[in-house]
Amino acid sequence: MNPIMHTYLLENHISLTDIARSGHLELTTIEELCRGPLNRLPIYLLKTLANTVEQSPTQVLEDLLKLELQHTVLLRTDLDHLTIMDVPFADQASYKRGRDMLLAYIRAGFSPSILDVKTVRSALERQHS
Structure with a gap:
């Protein structure tokens, strides 16, 4: 697992066994584990997530652009x-x-x-x- 991702999960008391079941991370799973919307997470973490999650690059880019917009609102x-x-x-x-x-x-x-x-x-x- 990516070290940034690993550190973040540990800092937030998220057990790796919580996400090991599916063999990869899913955004909805992370959102539930973090007990909050993804747009509150740091973008560096979201980019790491995007690389970990099995998505197409265009979908990842679209998601990141949406998140940037939400951060602008934030x-x-x-x-x-x-x-x-x-x-x-x-x-x-x-x-x-x-x-x-x-x-x-x-x-x-x-x-x-x-x-x-x-x-x-x-x-x-x-x-x-």
Whole structure:
């Protein structure tokens, strides 16, 4: 098994015997084992899953694009209040640059956290001063 996948399963107290029965991992099985929707999992893990699961490459790509879209929604950007994941930005220019940076981060395969949003905001504030 892929070491990334193995580590993730261990960190989440998922027994390998839970998934050994079918001989391969199925997305629905992982979703049940993780007790939550797959779009909350880090994209690096989903890519590992996609390689482990027996699917066609086009299906995997479509699924990852859908997940990227869901992650974009998960960023919860609010232009009216200039917030991203409830982290306020000083002005509209900073907000837009921060949002663009975080979307690039998602496209690179990462799932931004609130700490990441605050780090981006701090970096943008330092650039202005």
